[in-house]
Amino acid sequence: LRLGQSDREIELRSEIREWLSNVLPEIWGSDSQPDQPSEAEEYAMRRRFDAVAFRDGWAGISWPEEYGGRGGSLLDQIIFSEECERAGAPEVFNRVGVGIIAHAIMMFGSEKQKQRHLPAILSGTEIWCQGFSEPDAGSDLASISTRAISDGDEWTIEGQKVWTTLAGFADYCLVLARTEPDQPRHRGISAFLVPMDQGGVDIRPIRQINGDHEFAEVFFNRASVPAGGLLGAPGQGWEVAMGALEFERSTNFMRRQVRLALDIEALVKTAQASSEELSASLKTRLADLLVRSECLRFTVWRSVAEIGKSGRPGILANASKVYWSETHQAAAEFALELDQALERPGHSELVTSRSKTVIDYLSSRAATIYAGTSEIQRNIIAERGLGLPR
Numbered sequence: 001l002r003l004g005q006s007d008r009e010i011e012l013r014s015e016i017r018e019w020l021s022n023v024l025p026e027i028w029g030s031d032s033q034p035d036q037p038s039e040a041e042e043y044a045m046r047r048r049f050d051a052v053a054f055r056d057g058w059a060g061i062s063w064p065e066e067y068g069g070r071g072g073s074l075l076d077q078i079i080f081s082e083e084c085e086r087a088g089a090p091e092v093f094n095r096v097g098v099g100i101i102a103h104a105i106m107m108f109g110s111e112k113q114k115q116r117h118l119p120a121i122l123s124g125t126e127i128w129c130q131g132f133s134e135p136d137a138g139s140d141l142a143s144i145s146t147r148a149i150s151d152g153d154e155w156t157i158e159g160q161k162v163w164t165t166l167a168g169f170a171d172y173c174l175v176l177a178r179t180e181p182d183q184p185r186h187r188g189i190s191a192f193l194v195p196m197d198q199g200g201v202d203i204r205p206i207r208q209i210n211g212d213h214e215f216a217e218v219f220f221n222r223a224s225v226p227a228g229g230l231l232g233a234p235g236q237g238w239e240v241a242m243g244a245l246e247f248e249r250s251t252n253f254m255r256r257q258v259r260l261a262l263d264i265e266a267l268v269k270t271a272q273a274s275s276e277e278l279s280a281s282l283k284t285r286l287a288d289l290l291v292r293s294e295c296l297r298f299t300v301w302r303s304v305a306e307i308g309k310s311g312r313p314g315i316l317a318n319a320s321k322v323y324w325s326e327t328h329q330a331a332a333e334f335a336l337e338l339d340q341a342l343e344r345p346g347h348s349e350l351v352t353s354r355s356k357t358v359i360d361y362l363s364s365r366a367a368t369i370y371a372g373t374s375e376i377q378r379n380i381i382a383e384r385g386l387g388l389p390r
């Protein structure tokens with residue numbers, strides 16, 4: 001299952017490497033990857049990456065060409081991700097739009113909505129966020145209370161969302177709102193493409209444990225959705241949300257899985273260089289991380305194969321998500337302890353230090369929560385994957 005050595009793959013890798021070596025200095029703003037960029041510098045680099053990748057035809061490797069993509073396969077996408085991670089390319093800024101919302105639009109959107117939004121999402125000219133969670137509806141998403149009311153052609157939205165990643169930067173939000181309060185709760189929900197730049201939308205950023213301000217609370221006070229802003233049919237919102245979440249939990253993690261494997265590889269190198277100073281238990285944990293990283297790779301490949309067969313990753317999305325987030329957390333914790341064992345600077349200044357190890361550790365705490373908690377993934381795997389009773 002290792003990525004093959006076909007001529008085509010070798011050629012593709014060398015083409016990607018050449019492109020990256022030409023554009024990365026322009027994207028980084030220097031000859032090498034900046035060491036510890038501030039949050040604002042990092043976002044600016046990521047936005048440059050989105051724009052340059054689109055300009056040069058490297059965005060949306062596996063997207064259809066008619067929507068601005070390259071028309072390649074998911075395997076090409078994995079190869080691209082590997083090369084980007086190895087070269088230190090920034091993460092896609094519009095990751096919610098590209099990795100999640102675009103799939104919902106591809107699955108449920110009209111041709112007009114696809115033409116209007118997909119190329120803009122891919123180029124990063126239209127930043128998107130996902131308005132699903134509410135203060136009283138996270139794991140139990142079907143209990144959302146945000147309402148949408150139609151006055152003929154247009155809809156008006158009233159309610160509150162929370163933990164909305166990139167809301168402070170977004171041009172549009174995919175909002176789940178209750179449209180048919182008399183229907184059973186999963187059926188009375190619809191999905192809307194809501195413009196964020198309007199008086200009825202109030203965004204209040206929330207500071208995260210890692211110091212970033214990536215997510216926010218969003219208040220909709222009679223926010224309007226122009227005609228044509230309903231995604232799918234009225235009452236089809238639950239289906240739209242589940243479709244989006246399947247991609248959020250699978251292909252969206254492909255590049256992160258590659259990064260995690262490289263991080264673990266780097267930990268192995270550090271540990272090898274100082275093997276005598278490390279306890280047997282640290283070495284055993286590192287071996288466990290390596291094994292987990294390989295298992296994760298196979299799980300991601302299996303979900304890619306499943307998408308190839310059925311168009312959807314299905315239950316493997318939940319398996320990849322839970323496995324990725326827990327391995328990521330274990331690796332970040334291990335890295336911190338390794339620094340401590342080797343007495344590297346930074347470990348004692350947890351919150352004030354912006355060292356990569358500390359930021360990774362703090363960021364990793366959220367991984368078992370976002371895109372659905374580990375407990376919820378396990379419930380879904382047990383009930384829908386293994387057919388166990390509720």
Ligand SMILES: Cc1cc2nc3c(=O)[nH]c(=O)nc-3n(C[C@H](O)[C@H](O)[C@H](O)COP(=O)(O)OP(=O)(O)OC[C@H]3O[C@@H](n4cnc5c(N)ncnc54)[C@H](O)[C@@H]3O)c2cc1C
Binds near residue numbers: 135372
């Ligand atoms: C960094 C970050 C980014 C996010 N970005 C977004 C975003 O862009 N858009 C968006 O809509 N949301 C976003 N979220 C929200 C995320 O989807 C929710 O936090 C998550 O679904 C959990 O919901 P909750 O926080 O309400 O916790 P709760 O649902 O209240 O859960 C609390 C605890 O109870 C457990 N629990 C709940 N129900 C069960 C059950 N039936 N069985 C077993 N255990 C259970 C949970 O696993 C958890 O441990 C983000 C969250 C984070 C941390």
